[in-house]
Amino acid sequence: MRAKDQLEQVKRKQVEGLTAGMKSIVLYLFAMSGIINVLALTGSFYMLQIYDRALGSGSIATLIGFSVLAIGLYLFQGLFDMLRSQILVRIGGRLDHRLSPLAHRVAVDMPRFGYSTAEALERGRDVDTLRGFLGGQGPIALFDLPWMPIFLIFAYTLHPLLGALTLAGAVVLTLLTILTELMTRKLAGSSHQAGIQRNAIADSNARNADVLKAMGFAHRAVERYSEANSDHLALQTRSTDITGTFGAISRVLRMILQSAVLGLGAFLTIKGELSAGAIIAASVASARALAPIDMAIGNWKHVLAARGAYGRLKDTLATLAAAEDPMPLPAPVQTLRVEGITVAAPGSGRVLLSEVSMEIKAGEALGVIGPSGGGKTTLVKALTGVIPVLRGAVRLDGAELTQWSDEALGPHIGYLPQEVSMMDASIEENISRFASSMDSSAVVAAARAAGVHDMILRLPEGYRTRVGSGGAGLSGGQRQRIGLARALYGDPFLVILDEPNSNLDSEGDAALTAAIQSIKARGGIAVVIAHRPSALAAIDTIAVVQNGRLVGFGPKDEIIGPKPVPEKAAPAAFGEPKLAVPA
Numbered sequence: 001m002r003a004k005d006q007l008e009q010v011k012r013k014q015v016e017g018l019t020a021g022m023k024s025i026v027l028y029l030f031a032m033s034g035i036i037n038v039l040a041l042t043g044s045f046y047m048l049q050i051y052d053r054a055l056g057s058g059s060i061a062t063l064i065g066f067s068v069l070a071i072g073l074y075l076f077q078g079l080f081d082m083l084r085s086q087i088l089v090r091i092g093g094r095l096d097h098r099l100s101p102l103a104h105r106v107a108v109d110m111p112r113f114g115y116s117t118a119e120a121l122e123r124g125r126d127v128d129t130l131r132g133f134l135g136g137q138g139p140i141a142l143f144d145l146p147w148m149p150i151f152l153i154f155a156y157t158l159h160p161l162l163g164a165l166t167l168a169g170a171v172v173l174t175l176l177t178i179l180t181e182l183m184t185r186k187l188a189g190s191s192h193q194a195g196i197q198r199n200a201i202a203d204s205n206a207r208n209a210d211v212l213k214a215m216g217f218a219h220r221a222v223e224r225y226s227e228a229n230s231d232h233l234a235l236q237t238r239s240t241d242i243t244g245t246f247g248a249i250s251r252v253l254r255m256i257l258q259s260a261v262l263g264l265g266a267f268l269t270i271k272g273e274l275s276a277g278a279i280i281a282a283s284v285a286s287a288r289a290l291a292p293i294d295m296a297i298g299n300w301k302h303v304l305a306a307r308g309a310y311g312r313l314k315d316t317l318a319t320l321a322a323a324e325d326p327m328p329l330p331a332p333v334q335t336l337r338v339e340g341i342t343v344a345a346p347g348s349g350r351v352l353l354s355e356v357s358m359e360i361k362a363g364e365a366l367g368v369i370g371p372s373g374g375g376k377t378t379l380v381k382a383l384t385g386v387i388p389v390l391r392g393a394v395r396l397d398g399a400e401l402t403q404w405s406d407e408a409l410g411p412h413i414g415y416l417p418q419e420v421s422m423m424d425a426s427i428e429e430n431i432s433r434f435a436s437s438m439d440s441s442a443v444v445a446a447a448r449a450a451g452v453h454d455m456i457l458r459l460p461e462g463y464r465t466r467v468g469s470g471g472a473g474l475s476g477g478q479r480q481r482i483g484l485a486r487a488l489y490g491d492p493f494l495v496i497l498d499e500p501n502s503n504l505d506s507e508g509d510a511a512l513t514a515a516i517q518s519i520k521a522r523g524g525i526a527v528v529i530a531h532r533p534s535a536l537a538a539i540d541t542i543a544v545v546q547n548g549r550l551v552g553f554g555p556k557d558e559i560i561g562p563k564p565v566p567e568k569a570a571p572a573a574f575g576e577p578k579l580a581v582p583a
């Protein structure tokens, strides 16, 4: 329980940190809105004075005097208005500045937990929504609302009945706002969700562009997109219809009310209870009193969007707050120990790997084999911390992976995923993992170790060649070898290669074997998944993973037999290993 309380506290701190220093600005804006609203009485006072004094006395000098004064007050009001919106825009900017790196940090991590890319990218858009809202009319209406009583009191001082009428109008319009809120709240949520679904389809279509073109089913992909788009549109239309309708009703009501105030004023004047100037003054004041409510209803869509975005961002930040900063540990140099790990699929919770245990010492290389879908990739993802383990532990020199921060652990890990993708940057930046101080000798050393140095030099701009989105500017084999160089950069202790030779030629195979040998020679650990035997030349120990279990573990010769004679057609794959050491 205490740990939970502490976590809550951390979360609260994280959110407070974001809005730190903004409370005083908000108070300042509130006060400023008060001044603006008082100044907004200028028009009403001007009417009163013109009708009741200037016209009454027929004095041009009085007229000019009041006019100059009114112009001065209007200018002040305009000035404050301008300042207020500038401050709001800057608050939006400041919030964006603080929020967007944090939101992006979470967003890039979300696909790991089974979220779609579209859903993840939405977090970045949430920051935009919030900033856009703060720079728009919505918050101005919200700041003006609490000052409405100024106008009510003003109308009341002119005549209690005028005050009562304006108050009644305010109450009706407020009820309309509440009704709008109640009717659109659910819709806004589902329309947002439908938008994400549509974007997810767009994203998947774009990723599969080649396949869609080559096999000519782009039109069907477009149809799928259109269907999702019409769902999204339908929900949007319904929600906009509601806000639009209520917006129109509120505008009409406001106009009726304004005329009603005029009519009531005229009635009271006829009865001799009011001056002619007061009629117009009351009309202007009542209009101004109701304007913020009107504006709030008109902007309700944006209010909803901003509120949703803020809620999601707060949740996002809470997940960041949960990751506390662990104490720095010495670099691992001895062992990788896997203690009875069970791994579940991020989305569905289906168990993908159960009760796997093994130990690998520095200077050893482990080969992981087994049939497709057996759980090899899942195993190495657990070894790198990409997928969290449900039970059990992965330890480097006795310390669980979770005891390291990502930044601290990263340099000790080299990981070549099964599907190699590159960042849209130069080869140099990719290999060095975006190192802040570029150590070109380390980049070249890694490229040489991966046997890719000469190949990179032959590219148009050598190491400065940009690889394009995902590495699309490279061939499959090039991508794999540069990915290998990235994994070897900085001589990490644990190097994990997921089918590193699936796209390699014989030269690449030789480089891979040399790389594994040098990892062993410098006292590192290599874990290599392979379907083709050529990747296992430098391997001493083999693990067989099948149906999510470790069904074999032992010296290579015992598990897969002695080295095959090379000149005969080499066995294509280890689909069916002969299990010398069943678990």
Ligand SMILES: Nc1ncnc2c1ncn2[C@@H]1O[C@H](COP(=O)(O)OP(=O)(O)OP(=O)(O)O)[C@@H](O)[C@H]1O
Residues within 6 Å of the ligand: 345, 346, 347, 348, 352, 370, 371, 372, 373, 374, 375, 376, 377, 378, 379, 418
């Ligand atoms: N993110 C995921 N969500 C749900 N199931 C998953 C996920 N990743 C993998 N699986 C499932 O886990 C099982 C093991 O997959 P894994 O990728 O580990 O196999 P593999 O042994 O690497 O196969 P291959 O040799 O084809 O690469 C498969 O049945 C797969 O459907």
Ligand SMILES: [Mg+2]
Residues within 6 Å of the ligand: 376, 377, 378, 418, 498
């Ligand atoms: Mg795999």
